[in-house]
């Protein structure tokens with residue numbers, strides 16, 4: 001008998017399930033982060049998409065608790081002083097930030113977490129959670145980016161100019177990211193597919209089978 005030759009065969013799992021992943025999706029305004037995330041949510045309802053807080057006014061069509069938690073600047077600052085925020089930054093003149101509990105609770109449940117952040121937030125998370133995966137989303141050209149911002153019609157010209165000017169500085173941060181995904185015009189599906197592939201591959205990394213995500217939080 002084979003077993004008698006080999007002795008007791010272990011039934012222990014060959015590899016431990018990978019620890020939950022923290023994925024940061026960043027990139028200049030208008031590249032398609034929200035569009036990508038909305039489609040990713042449909043494809044991967046198992047992922048936890050963190051709803052962040054902002055002092056920015058809600059845009060038509062945006063939903064409280066879905067797109068953001070829309071709070072006053074005063075309330076936002078109270079959360080910061082209370083130590084409730086894992087990260088926060090002033091982005092295009094408005095406060096934006098992540099409530100710590102949103103991330104720690106999801107990781108504690110073993111759920112992979114997706115954060116949509118600007119490059120400042122991405123840098124903070126890279127420091128706080130070194131095992132996080134960061135993805136930089138780009139449009140195929142600055143001209144296409146600007147045309148998307150114009151077509152989106154969410155900002156008056158002055159606020160749009162702030163976004164375009166900042167985009168040039170944000171593009172210089174691309175080297176700090178793990179991946180860059182080109183969200184080409186009319187090819188949103190391909191960009192989402194690439195991000196899905198990144199998430200699948202990262203979960204399969206050998207060292208992630210044993211690492212503990214977000215331990216330092």
Ligand SMILES: Nc1nc2c(ncn2[C@@H]2O[C@H](COP(=O)(O)OP(=O)(O)O)[C@@H](O)[C@H]2O)c(=O)[nH]1
Pocket residue numbers: 026027028029030033034052053056087088089091092096097098116117118119120121122163
């Ligand atoms: N640092 C940081 N950035 C955030 C947070 N939530 C959203 N952002 C980013 O803030 C930027 C501005 O978002 P928004 O005002 O919705 O403008 P949009 O990018 O033009 O749609 C985007 O790059 C978001 O990814 C957050 O909690 N922290």
Ligand SMILES: Nc1ncnc2c1ncn2[C@@H]1O[C@H](COP(=O)(O)OP(=O)(O)O)[C@@H](O)[C@H]1O
Pocket residue numbers: 027028029030031032033034035036148149151152183184185186187188
């Ligand atoms: N691949 C794409 N091709 C064409 N338009 C796109 C694509 N991805 C996003 N858009 C459009 O570009 C605009 C900006 O997208 P949005 O998701 O708001 O960007 P961000 O969240 O990065 O600011 C929106 O009108 C969106 O519908």
